[in-house]
Amino acid sequence: MIYKDDPDSIRGFLEDTSNLKSGRTPGVFFPESVDELAGLLKSAIEEHRCFTIAGNGTGTTGGRIPQGEYVISMQKLDRMGEPIALSPDRAYITVQAGVLLEKIQKKVEQSGWFYPPDPTEKLCFIGSTIANNSSGARSFKYGATRNHVARILLILAQGERLNLSRGVCRADRDGFFRFSLPSGREMIFKRPGYQMPETSKHNAGYFSEEGMDLVDLFIGSEGTLAVIAEADLLLTPLPPTIISCLVYFKKIEELFSFVRLLKEPANNISPRAIEFFDGHSLELLAARYPEVPDKSAGAIFMELETTPEREENDLDTLFGLMESCNAMSDESWMALDRDEQERLREFRHALPLIVNDWLSRQHESKISTDMAVPEGAFRELFDFYCSSCEQRGFVYIIFGHIGDAHLHLNILPRNREEFIEAKALYRKFVDKALELGGTLSAEHGIGKLKVEYLVGMYHECGISEMARVKKYLDPFLLLNRGNLIPAAYLETKTH
Ligand SMILES: Cc1cc2nc3c(=O)[nH]c(=O)nc-3n(C[C@H](O)[C@H](O)[C@H](O)COP(=O)(O)OP(=O)(O)OC[C@H]3O[C@@H](n4cnc5c(N)ncnc54)[C@H](O)[C@@H]3O)c2cc1C
Structure with missing residues (x-):
C-alpha cells in the first residue's frame, strides 16, 4: 500500500474549506x-493507529482534518462500473468511494441516465457525499443523497x-437492529432514541426514526x-429539457410571493431547484457580471424539468407567475440551452469564490450558517439574520436553498473585533433556529467545527x-475522532 509521510505529501490533507488550522498527522x-483498506483497519489496534478518513477536501466543517491521527485517503479507490437498467425508468451504477461526483454525473448522462444529488461543488468524492448525506439545489425535488443510495x-x-x-435490515418495533457479520459475529444495538427536527433538510447527528433502514444510520x-x-447509486432517466432562469425582484416581499407561488402545486409548475440570492450577494456578483441590475433586492434561481412538447406551456406559466409578482422580467436571465445553463451555473458557483477572494484580502474567516427551520418559521429566522447583521453594521450575504427553507448567511468580518462579535452572534442564530424547531445543520454536517453546538440541539441525553x-460499532474509537460527538461523551461520560 502507498504510504506517504513527507511534509509536501501531507500538507494538502491538513485542510478542507473550513479554514481550521489545527491539522496534524504522522502520515x-x-x-x-x-x-x-480492510487490512489497514484490521491491523489498527496492533499497530496503535487510529484514522481520519479523507475525501477530496471540499468539506466545510473540518471533518477530514486529522488531529494527530493517521489519514486514510480514498483517492485510489476510484473504480466505476457501467449503468445497469432495472426498468425503463430505473438504473443503478456501482462506484468506489473515491470516484469524483462530476465523473459519475458525466458518465451516466452519456447513456441517458441522471444522478440527481448535486451539492454545488462537483469536485467531491462520492463516498464523502454519502458519509455527509450531501444535498444542494436539486434536493428541493429529489431530496438528499440518502434517497439515491441502494x-x-x-x-x-x-x-x-x-x-x-x-x-x-430495519430497526424493529423496539428500535433494535439485528444482523450478523461475515465472521459470524452477531450485532444487536438500538437506534438513537431521539426525534429529529421537522425540517425538510437535516444533517446534524445520526439519522434516527421508527422502522428506519440500517443503511440510513451510516x-x-x-x-x-x-x-x-x-x-450502488440509483439513477433516473435524464430529463430531456431543462428550463433555468434567474429572476430579479425590486422588492423582497414580491420575491417571497414568487417563491410561494412556485411551491404551490395548484400552479402546475414543479421546479427541481429554487435558490435565493439577496441584494448583497448580487452586489458582489455584479463586479464580475455587469449585467446584474442595480437596485435589485434579490433574485431567484429556478430550474425546471420539462419536455420539448411541454416547454412552451411551462414557460407561459412561469412568465405569468413572474408578472403577477412584479419580477424585473426584462433584466431576468432565461437559460434554455445547455451552454447558457452552464453559464448560469457558473454564475451561481462564482459567489463562494468571490467571497473567498474578498476574505483573503481581509485576513479573517467568514462566519457561515447552515441552519434550516420548518417552513412556517422561515421568515422569522430570515428577519432575525438581517436585523442582527444590520444593527452591527456587518458586511453579510444571504443565499441558498430557499425552496427548503434553508439559507446560508455568511458574515464577512473586516477585522478581528468583527470576527469575535460575529462568532458570538452565531451562537444566537443557533439558539434562534433551535427555538423555532430547526436544525443546526441542514446539509454541511457537524465535522469538528460545530461539535460544541450539537449539544444544544440534542442535549446531553441525545449526544x-x-x-x-x-x-x-467502533469501541476503540479508531475512526474520525473529534467529529460529531464531543470527546468527553466517548471517554468517560455516561448518562
Ligand atoms: C463551494 C462549495 C459549495 C458547497 N455546496 C454544498 C451544497 O450545496 N450542499 C452540500 O451538501 N454540501 C456542499 N458543500 C460541501 C461539500 O462539497 C460536501 O460536504 C462534500 O460531500 C465533501 O466531499 P469531499 O470529497 O471533498 O470530502 P472531504 O471534505 O474530504 O470529507 C468530508 C467528510 O467525509 C468523511 N469521509 C470522506 N470519505 C469518506 C468515506 N469513504 N467513508 C466515510 N467517511 C468519509 C471525511 O472524514 C469528512 O468527515 C460545498 C462545498 C463547497 C466548497
Whole structure:
C-alpha cells in the first residue's frame, strides 16, 4: 500500500474549506483496493493507529482534518462500473468511494441516465457525499443523497466488511437492529432514541426514526461509524429539457410571493431547484457580471424539468407567475440551452469564490450558517439574520436553498473585533433556529467545527445516545475522532 509521510505529501490533507488550522498527522495511507483498506483497519489496534478518513477536501466543517491521527485517503479507490437498467425508468451504477461526483454525473448522462444529488461543488468524492448525506439545489425535488443510495459496502472500524442493501435490515418495533457479520459475529444495538427536527433538510447527528433502514444510520454519519468503500447509486432517466432562469425582484416581499407561488402545486409548475440570492450577494456578483441590475433586492434561481412538447406551456406559466409578482422580467436571465445553463451555473458557483477572494484580502474567516427551520418559521429566522447583521453594521450575504427553507448567511468580518462579535452572534442564530424547531445543520454536517453546538440541539441525553451507537460499532474509537460527538461523551461520560 502507498504510504506517504513527507511534509509536501501531507500538507494538502491538513485542510478542507473550513479554514481550521489545527491539522496534524504522522502520515497518509492510500489503499488501492477494498482488501487493502480492510487490512489497514484490521491491523489498527496492533499497530496503535487510529484514522481520519479523507475525501477530496471540499468539506466545510473540518471533518477530514486529522488531529494527530493517521489519514486514510480514498483517492485510489476510484473504480466505476457501467449503468445497469432495472426498468425503463430505473438504473443503478456501482462506484468506489473515491470516484469524483462530476465523473459519475458525466458518465451516466452519456447513456441517458441522471444522478440527481448535486451539492454545488462537483469536485467531491462520492463516498464523502454519502458519509455527509450531501444535498444542494436539486434536493428541493429529489431530496438528499440518502434517497439515491441502494447499497453500501462498509468497512467497519476493526476491518470487518458489512455489505448492506436497502430493505434488508430495519430497526424493529423496539428500535433494535439485528444482523450478523461475515465472521459470524452477531450485532444487536438500538437506534438513537431521539426525534429529529421537522425540517425538510437535516444533517446534524445520526439519522434516527421508527422502522428506519440500517443503511440510513451510516449515511450522514460523517465517517464516525465505518468507512464507506463502495456504493450502488440509483439513477433516473435524464430529463430531456431543462428550463433555468434567474429572476430579479425590486422588492423582497414580491420575491417571497414568487417563491410561494412556485411551491404551490395548484400552479402546475414543479421546479427541481429554487435558490435565493439577496441584494448583497448580487452586489458582489455584479463586479464580475455587469449585467446584474442595480437596485435589485434579490433574485431567484429556478430550474425546471420539462419536455420539448411541454416547454412552451411551462414557460407561459412561469412568465405569468413572474408578472403577477412584479419580477424585473426584462433584466431576468432565461437559460434554455445547455451552454447558457452552464453559464448560469457558473454564475451561481462564482459567489463562494468571490467571497473567498474578498476574505483573503481581509485576513479573517467568514462566519457561515447552515441552519434550516420548518417552513412556517422561515421568515422569522430570515428577519432575525438581517436585523442582527444590520444593527452591527456587518458586511453579510444571504443565499441558498430557499425552496427548503434553508439559507446560508455568511458574515464577512473586516477585522478581528468583527470576527469575535460575529462568532458570538452565531451562537444566537443557533439558539434562534433551535427555538423555532430547526436544525443546526441542514446539509454541511457537524465535522469538528460545530461539535460544541450539537449539544444544544440534542442535549446531553441525545449526544449520549449517539456516543452509545458509536462505541458499539467502533469501541476503540479508531475512526474520525473529534467529529460529531464531543470527546468527553466517548471517554468517560455516561448518562
Ligand atoms: C463551494 C462549495 C459549495 C458547497 N455546496 C454544498 C451544497 O450545496 N450542499 C452540500 O451538501 N454540501 C456542499 N458543500 C460541501 C461539500 O462539497 C460536501 O460536504 C462534500 O460531500 C465533501 O466531499 P469531499 O470529497 O471533498 O470530502 P472531504 O471534505 O474530504 O470529507 C468530508 C467528510 O467525509 C468523511 N469521509 C470522506 N470519505 C469518506 C468515506 N469513504 N467513508 C466515510 N467517511 C468519509 C471525511 O472524514 C469528512 O468527515 C460545498 C462545498 C463547497 C466548497
